[in-house]
Amino acid sequence: MKPTRVLDLTANVLVAAVVAWIATRWAYSSFPPITAIAGASLYPVAALEAVLGFVVRARVGDERIGDGPRQLHPITVARAVALAKASAQVGSLAAGVWLGFLIWVYPQRPTLHAAASDTPGAIIGLVAGLALVAAALWLEYCCRAPSEPPDESATA
Numbered sequence: 001m002k003p004t005r006v007l008d009l010t011a012n013v014l015v016a017a018v019v020a021w022i023a024t025r026w027a028y029s030s031f032p033p034i035t036a037i038a039g040a041s042l043y044p045v046a047a048l049e050a051v052l053g054f055v056v057r058a059r060v061g062d063e064r065i066g067d068g069p070r071q072l073h074p075i076t077v078a079r080a081v082a083l084a085k086a087s088a089q090v091g092s093l094a095a096g097v098w099l100g101f102l103i104w105v106y107p108q109r110p111t112l113h114a115a116a117s118d119t120p121g122a123i124i125g126l127v128a129g130l131a132l133v134a135a136a137l138w139l140e141y142c143c144r145a146p147s148e149p150p151d152e153s154a155t156a
Helices: 006-030 036-061 074-108 113-142
Strands: none
Touching (some): 006 074, 036 113
């Protein structure tokens, strides 16, 4: 399995932002009010993944990966990698949607009261999506297998 590419995540953000901008421009009047809670929904997931990254990193660093007691099972690490890869995709798409929404709403603030009240929730959502991407990339990084020390020559 290869590490998640930042270029792929950037493409997700850009495509989602364009789609969200078009949708917002077309149907903003039918959107419900955007609250701070709507934007903050990804923060708990990002926090859990960041903590999980520290736990996995500590176990890998202490060489406590295995099948025994007080060890982290390798399948659990593989599942954490799968979670991290999926969360990076979700976070980048969410950030893109909030960015596209914000690109339309932010300039409308002076003339449209609803846009002014929706802006803080959209900013919180954008930051939450980026926080999820960062936490997911951190977890993925922490799940890497440690590099092997170079082999010593047989004659040494």
